[in-house]
Amino acid sequence: PIMREYLAGSTASGLYEARLGHEHFGGETHVFSPAYREEEFEQILQFANHLVFNSPAQLRRYALRAKAAGKSVGLRINPEHSTQEGHAIYDPCALGSRLGTTLSNFDESLLPLLDGLHFHTLCEQDADALAVTLKAVEAKFADLLPKMKWVNFGGGHHVTRPGYDLATLEQCICQVQ
Numbered sequence: 001p002i003m004r005e006y007l008a009g010s011t012a013s014g015l016y017e018a019r020l021g022h023e024h025f026g027g028e029t030h031v032f033s034p035a036y037r038e039e040e041f042e043q044i045l046q047f048a049n050h051l052v053f054n055s056p057a058q059l060r061r062y063a064l065r066a067k068a069a070g071k072s073v074g075l076r077i078n079p080e081h082s083t084q085e086g087h088a089i090y091d092p093c094a095l096g097s098r099l100g101t102t103l104s105n106f107d108e109s110l111l112p113l114l115d116g117l118h119f120h121t122l123c124e125q126d127a128d129a130l131a132v133t134l135k136a137v138e139a140k141f142a143d144l145l146p147k148m149k150w151v152n153f154g155g156g157h158h159v160t161r162p163g164y165d166l167a168t169l170e171q172c173i174c175q176v177q
Contacts, residue, residue, distance in 0.1 A: 009049070011155070015040040022047035030152070032076065032118060034099060036062060045069045052076055052118045052152070055101055056110055063113040074116035074152065076100035081136030083122065083129040092121050103140045111147060120154025127168035130157060134172050 009028035010021030015037075021029045031044055032052040041062060044051070051066045052074040053059040063073045078100035084091045092099035100119065121133050130153065138145070145151065153172070158164055 015044050018044055018047040050074065056105060056107055059110055059113055072115040073113055074118045075114055076118045077141055078102050079119060079133060079136035079140050081133060083125060083132055116148045116150035116152060117144065118152040118154060122156030124158055125156060126158060127165040130172050131168055
């Protein structure tokens with residue numbers, strides 16, 4: 001209950017996390033999953049405010065249902081620029097990653113389905129990695145950004161770590177606005 005007082009919402013990766021966030025934390029519930037289960041999707045719509053899909057195929061499969069339920073819809077993008085070393089298996093920008101769509105797999109016919117774009121490429125990194133990633137996002141997806149209502153910078157930032165560069169984070173946020 002004490003956390004509910006301070007949170008504007010929560011992020012979930014599936015049905016049970018979405019329900020937990022909706023019922024216990026309040027605010028908006030943002031759901032992203034690399035793969036949605038058809039048998040759970042209608043229930044997820046009950047709890048989610050925003051849904052982010054991992055691929056154009058997923059977006060085509062679920063976006064109209066989400067929109068009809070009044071949800072905001074996004075697509076995870078892959079800027080194809082890694083800021084990590086030594087653990088490619090966990091790197092969403094590693095060669096061959098299936099986390100997010102690359103620009104070459106993006107199709108303009110998806111635009112009417114989209115409210116926003118989401119990139120989640122950082123793993124326990126500082127704002128300098130975000131700044132580099134944001135430049136890669138802009139280089140690849142600059143034409144799409146003005147057409148979006150929102151851009152989600154994803155997770156993995158160590159914002160609460162002592163010494164995190166908040167000034168660079170603020171510059172990154174202002175750069176997109």
